[in-house]
Amino acid sequence: MKRRKFLTQSAAAGAVASALPAPAAAQQQSRAPAAASPLPLPAKTTASAYANKRSGWNPFTVPDYYSYADDLQIERSAKGKPHQGKVLAAVQAHSDDIPLYAGGLVAKLVDEGYTAYLIRISNDEAAGKTLGYGVVQNEIDNREVAKALGCKKAFSFYYRNHRMDDCAEIEIRQRLIFLFRVLQVDTLITMDPYNHYEENPDHLVAGRAAEAACWLSGAGKDYPEHYRAGLKPARVREKYYHARSPNGHNLVNRIVDIGPYIDQKVRGNVANKGKGPAGEAGSRLRAELARQGKRLPLLGDNDDTANHQYVKHFLMEDWRLLGQRFGLQYAEAFRYIGPDASHTAAIRKFVDANAVKL
Amino acid sequence: MARADVKEIVIDRDRPGQPHKGKVFAAVHAHLDDVPFYAGGLCAKLIREGYTGYLIRTTNDEKCGGRTTAENILSNEQEHFKVGESLGFKEVFHFYYQNHEMDNISSLDIRARLIFLFRFLKVDTVVTFNPWGHGEENPDHSATGRAVEEAAWMSGMPNDYHEHMEAGIQPHPVKERYYFYARPGQAFNRIVDIGSHIEKKIDSIAECRSQGGGNHGSLLRAKLAAQGKRLPILGNDDRTADREYIRHFMLDDERECGSPYGFAYAERYYYIDQRGSELTKVDDYVSKNAVAL
Numbered sequence: 001m002k003r004r005k006f007l008t009q010s011a012a013a014g015a016v017a018s019a020l021p022a023p024a025a026a027q028q029q030s031r032a033p034a035a036a037s038p039l040p041l042p043a044k045t046t047a048s049a050y051a052n053k054r055s056g057w058n059p060f061t062v063p064d065y066y067s068y069a070d071d072l073q074i075e076r077s078a079k080g081k082p083h084q085g086k087v088l089a090a091v092q093a094h095s096d097d098i099p100l101y102a103g104g105l106v107a108k109l110v111d112e113g114y115t116a117y118l119i120r121i122s123n124d125e126a127a128g129k130t131l132g133y134g135v136v137q138n139e140i141d142n143r144e145v146a147k148a149l150g151c152k153k154a155f156s157f158y159y160r161n162h163r164m165d166d167c168a169e170i171e172i173r174q175r176l177i178f179l180f181r182v183l184q185v186d187t188l189i190t191m192d193p194y195n196h197y198e199e200n201p202d203h204l205v206a207g208r209a210a211e212a213a214c215w216l217s218g219a220g221k222d223y224p225e226h227y228r229a230g231l232k233p234a235r236v237r238e239k240y241y242h243a244r245s246p247n248g249h250n251l252v253n254r255i256v257d258i259g260p261y262i263d264q265k266v267r268g269n270v271a272n273k274g275k276g277p278a279g280e281a282g283s284r285l286r287a288e289l290a291r292q293g294k295r296l297p298l299l300g301d302n303d304d305t306a307n308h309q310y311v312k313h314f315l316m317e318d319w320r321l322l323g324q325r326f327g328l329q330y331a332e333a334f335r336y337i338g339p340d341a342s343h344t345a346a347i348r349k350f351v352d353a354n355a356v357k358l
Numbered sequence: 359m360a361r362a363d364v365k366e367i368v369i370d371r372d373r374p375g376q377p378h379k380g381k382v383f384a385a386v387h388a389h390l391d392d393v394p395f396y397a398g399g400l401c402a403k404l405i406r407e408g409y410t411g412y413l414i415r416t417t418n419d420e421k422c423g424g425r426t427t428a429e430n431i432l433s434n435e436q437e438h439f440k441v442g443e444s445l446g447f448k449e450v451f452h453f454y455y456q457n458h459e460m461d462n463i464s465s466l467d468i469r470a471r472l473i474f475l476f477r478f479l480k481v482d483t484v485v486t487f488n489p490w491g492h493g494e495e496n497p498d499h500s501a502t503g504r505a506v507e508e509a510a511w512m513s514g515m516p517n518d519y520h521e522h523m524e525a526g527i528q529p530h531p532v533k534e535r536y537y538f539y540a541r542p543g544q545a546f547n548r549i550v551d552i553g554s555h556i557e558k559k560i561d562s563i564a565e566c567r568s569q570g571g572g573n574h575g576s577l578l579r580a581k582l583a584a585q586g587k588r589l590p591i592l593g594n595d596d597r598t599a600d601r602e603y604i605r606h607f608m609l610d611d612e613r614e615c616g617s618p619y620g621f622a623y624a625e626r627y628y629y630i631d632q633r634g635s636e637l638t639k640v641d642d643y644v645s646k647n648a649v650a651l
Contacts, residue, residue: 155521168464175470175521182525225451225471229478231525 049249053321058277060100061318063195063248066333073336074326076257081113088187089180089236090151091119091210093164093202095141096269096276101242102189103149103265104258104319104332109187110150111261117183118146121172121206123158127275137274144271149264155179165201169209174223176213180234181226188214192241192335196249203244214239237339242332254336258319259329265319266311282310368629369619370550376408383483383534384476385447386414386506388460388498389422390434391563391570394441396538397485398559399552399612399625404483405446406555412479413438413447416468416502418454423568433568440565445558451475461497465505472509473519477530484510488537488628491544499540510535533633539626546626549615553622556609563608564600575603 041047049065090106092098098106098118110116120142128134139156146154157175159167179185193207214236216222227233243250258265269278283303289295298313299306316330323331385401387393393401393413405411415438423430435452442450453471455463475481487494487503494500512518514531522528539546552559566572576596582588591606592599609623616624 155524168466170464171466171470174467175519178474179521179524182521223471225475225478228449228451229474229525229527 053318053325055314055317055321057314057317059245060096060277061245061315062322062333063243063245063250064197065249066243066252067249069251069253072253072255074255074257074328075336077108077260078112083109084113086114086186087184088114088116088189089119089183089185089210090116090149091121091176091188091190091206093121093191093200093206094161095120095124095138095145095274096272096278097191097203097244098189099145099149099265099268099272099278100276100315101191101244102240102332102334103268104261104330105189105240105242105256105334106149106151107261107264107268108256108258114187116146116149116151117179117185118142118149118151118154119176119179120154120156121159121209122161122164122202123156124161124275126161134274141272141274141279144273145268148268148271159202162200162202164205167205169205172205172209173213173216176209177217177223177234178226178231180213180217180236181231183234184232185217185234185236187238187240188236189240189242192243192250194241194251194335195243198244198248200244207241211239239337241335241337250333251335252333254334255322255326255328256332256334257323257328257330258332259323262312262316262319262330263308265330266308266316269311269315270307278307278311278315280307282306282308285310366547368548370548372403372551372554373407378404379408381408381482382410382412382480383485384412384414384479384481384532385485386416386472386502387486388416388496388502389457390415390419390438390441390568391566391572392487392499392538392540393445393485394559394562394566395570396540397536397625397627398445398562399555399623400485400536400550400627401445401447402555402558402562403550403552404485409483411445411447412449412451412475412481413442413445414451414453414472414475416453416455416505417457417460417498418452419457419569421457430568437565437568437572441562444561444565455498458496458498460501463501465501465508468501468505469509469512470519472505473513474522474527476509476513476532477522477527480530481513481532483534483536484532485536486538487540488544491537491540491628493541493543495541503537507535531632533631535630535632537628537630539628545628548627548629549619549621550625550627551616551619551621551623552612552625553616556605556612556623559612559623560601560604560609563604564597571608572604573600574607575599575601578603 049067051065052062054061088109090098090102106116123135124138125131125135128137142156143154188210190210191203191207193204193211198204217234217236273279282299283306286299286303286306298309300309319330319332322333323329383404385393385397401411418431419434420427420431423433425433438452439450484506486506487499489500489503489507510532514529516529563570564572575592576599579592579596579599591602593602612623612625615626616622
């Protein structure tokens with residue numbers, strides 16, 4: 001993810017501000033440019049996108065806008081292990097993408113029986129004291145994030161960070177096809193390849209490669225040498241696409257209730273030390289305040305608590321606000337693509353119902 | 359003629375028994391007729407001497423065959439199976455990249471596929487185009503040679519495509535290379551006597567009917583018959599006509615190459631042997647010079 005200075009929102013943020021706790025609202029008001037009031041829409045028009053509420057506490061949260069499909073569904077926690085035997089691949093360009101945008105969903109699906117694998121496409125070299133230190137720390141982070149979210153294993157492809165639009169997409173796709181086949185992936189979670197106004201090339205390349213790899217991994221004539229080695233076609237039949245902020249405008253048809261998994265999502269983000277807004281930010285703030293002879297009660301009395309509480313109270317706030325819209329404690333939003341209906345079964349059903357004797 | 363940059367010429371004669379038993383080679387070519395013409399004798403020889411051989415074609419050969427593009431792909435595909443069978447290859451692979459357009463294909467994609475196959479098949483030796491061969495005007499040849507050369511050493515590197523290990527496919531370096539002598543003036547440092555394998559080479563060329571002239575004999579026989587004539591060397595059936603046409607008219611280079619060495623037929627290669635290593639030299643030094651503590 002590109003580290004960019006977070007610009008507070010204009011009209012949308014102004015509307016959110018009143019809902020914020022006083023300190024944050026005051027802070028945001030002092031930083032935000034003068035916001036214009038939203039204009040009423042002209043007659044006979046309907047809004048096609050909805051501005052998200054933003055706390056201003058996390059630069060990488062929900063995108064500016066969502067467009068909601070009219071068949072929007074709420075996916076709540078399922079009892080037992082309904083996904084036992086199924087496999088998901090969470091494909092991210094950078095070590096902090098999945099924990100920030102889909103950490104709750106991954107934790108939920110693992111809890112419901114999925115075996116999960118985390119696949120990172122870049123080497124994250126652009127975040128670190130030096131390029132070398134950055135690469136090593138983010139490699140560690142990717143493994144630790146996977147553990148925190150309950151993934152069985154983490155993979156890294158190590159393409160150069162922020163330069164993935166110069167990579168051969170077909171080669172990345174080939175590698176994903178291989179892994180989808182080896183791991184027998186049923187479900188993909190990744191960056192929406194159609195996230196509008198995306199400014200990080202790595203995200204789009206990763207999303208596009210993963211999307212194409214899904215159906216090609218089930219095709220018999222693509223990379224047939226894999227089959228010669230004993231691999232089987234993968235049938236990736238479900239996809240969850242997440243958006244990214246601070247830009248972005250996504251079509252959403254599924255809201256996932258991540259309330260029961262928020263602490264696990266927090267742990268996934270705390271594990272991400274080399275980049276992103278989480279990691280050890282809480283303990284650093286605690287130390288900074290201590291040097292000033294102060295403390296923030298919510299950060300607790302030790303570094304681990306400080307890291308956890310910082311992420312939960314500041315960085316997860318926008319997912320709380322999103323959940324609030326749907327009566328949930330916390331939520332993540334996705335463009336969900338489910339299994340294709342069998343057209344032959346549908347035709348057969350019609351035939352069975354309508355065939356008459358000769 | 360030998361080039362000055364290739365040291366001495368090594369003469370490679372038939373070896374008795376199966377000295378290469380347990381070893382694997384991959385002959386990687388771009389088009390149906392490349393291996394039959396440039397290396398048919400060598401491949402037959404290596405297999406006879408114990409190698410297990412795999413034949414890999416990188417293009418779909420759609421531009422050759424005289425039919426529609428689609429029909430050309432089919433005919434070349436089917437003939438490629440027959441070429442593999444005629445030379446004794448265990449298995450044939452096709453990548454089907456677009457013919458004559460391989461310079462616009464991601465070399466990474468080609469290379470990754472070759473690395474996968476070299477590891478999976480445990481390839482010890484490759485036979486392919488010289489990626490540095492001068493005078494090469496076919497982009498498919500250059501792209502194939504380059505990808506093979508790069509894949510050969512990377513297939514031994516555990517950090518390249520480490521996900522292969524997830525499927526139990528381990529790194530496996532390719533240690534020997536035979537590069538074709540494909541154009542006049544290209545470097546060679548090895549003369550391979552293919553005299554006892556010439557019939558198999560002829561068989562493989564005869565299967566190249568969509569391209570390579572494998573059916574020229576039978577076509578000539580039919581043409582002459584229509585004129586009320588026959589050429590005795592072409593025999594009395596199409597198969598004989600094709601084989602004898604090849605023997606008499608299409609193997610001049612092999613005869614010319616073998617003649618100075620007393621061989622009926624020979625093929626030329628630029629051979630690279632990487633089986634030795636610096637460690638061997640160090641080991642040798644240590645064994646001679648290490649003293650007790």
